[in-house]
Amino acid sequence: MAEARKSMIKFKPKKFKVGDTIKVDFIVIHPMETGTKKDKKSGKIKPAHFIDNITFSLDGKPFTTMKVWETVSTNPYFSVNLKVPGKGKITVDYTDNTGEKNSKSKKLKPKG
Amino acid sequence: MKRRNFIKSFCAASAVAATMTPSALLAKEAPKGGNLLSYDAAVSAITGGKAVTDSAKVSLTVPEIAENGAVVPVKVNIESPMTDADHVKAIHVLSTKNGNARCADVMLTPLNGKGYFATRIKLNGTQDVVALVEMSDGSFLRAAKPVKVTIGGCG
Numbered sequence: 434m435a436e437a438r439k440s441m442i443k444f445k446p447k448k449f450k451v452g453d454t455i456k457v458d459f460i461v462i463h464p465m466e467t468g469t470k471k472d473k474k475s476g477k478i479k480p481a482h483f484i485d486n487i488t489f490s491l492d493g494k495p496f497t498t499m500k501v502w503e504t505v506s507t508n509p510y511f512s513v514n515l516k517v518p519g520k521g522k523i524t525v526d527y528t529d530n531t532g533e534k535n536s537k538s539k540k541l542k543p544k545g
Numbered sequence: 546m547k548r549r550n551f552i553k554s555f556c557a558a559s560a561v562a563a564t565m566t567p568s569a570l571l572a573k574e575a576p577k578g579g580n581l582l583s584y585d586a587a588v589s590a591i592t593g594g595k596a597v598t599d600s601a602k603v604s605l606t607v608p609e610i611a612e613n614g615a616v617v618p619v620k621v622n623i624e625s626p627m628t629d630a631d632h633v634k635a636i637h638v639l640s641t642k643n644g645n646a647r648c649a650d651v652m653l654t655p656l657n658g659k660g661y662f663a664t665r666i667k668l669n670g671t672q673d674v675v676a677l678v679e680m681s682d683g684s685f686l687r688a689a690k691p692v693k694v695t696i697g698g699c700g
Binding site: 454456467469491495496497498499500501502503504505506507509510511512513514515516518 | 615616617627640643644645647648649650651652653654656657658659660661662663664665666667698
């Protein structure tokens, strides 16, 4: 397995209650190479390298799945909403077109 | 478009159209197809030939002028109660002139609470950004907005 990429999950707003609808932001450091750029040094075309599948899940139950193409920017950012049903753990799994797999999780702690 | 790419995308689109039944569309899976799809091919791969209506329910937020085509923020909001019976099933973000028209297919569930998705995409020139939304009753809604790009983001 390739080394873990830097990634981050953010909840907006930071403080929320059960039943609130919050934003779940996911950011990952990834080149998202399109496969059309030339390497300036070697003159060869850089192979495509991009994230293609992302799954947002709550306690192992997926609530949003995404299929993504190389047209998404470098170091991509994805934001979806979630209606907080209670305590749990948000996990984001993602794979890229080279078969690299990674995941990131964060605890969901509603107050009140 | 180059001949080879055109044939490839055409084959992919027709293959998708042939294999995709309405029940396959209802399944919670992204539409398949080749990697280099033109806008029209991508739309037909997603909708399977169904009618698409422009709707005020879908609000698409993009910058009018993007100085850097490599980072164009896109925000999609859909008015929907998000109940089990009536919710947003999928949001497709497309561009009209990129080599690959498709940017992201987002499959939502009622747990999301709101029909919302935001990301950042690359645009290789001035063109329209389109949000194609599939509702749970199988209808397709659309919103499009032009974006002026000063420096393309794909070269």
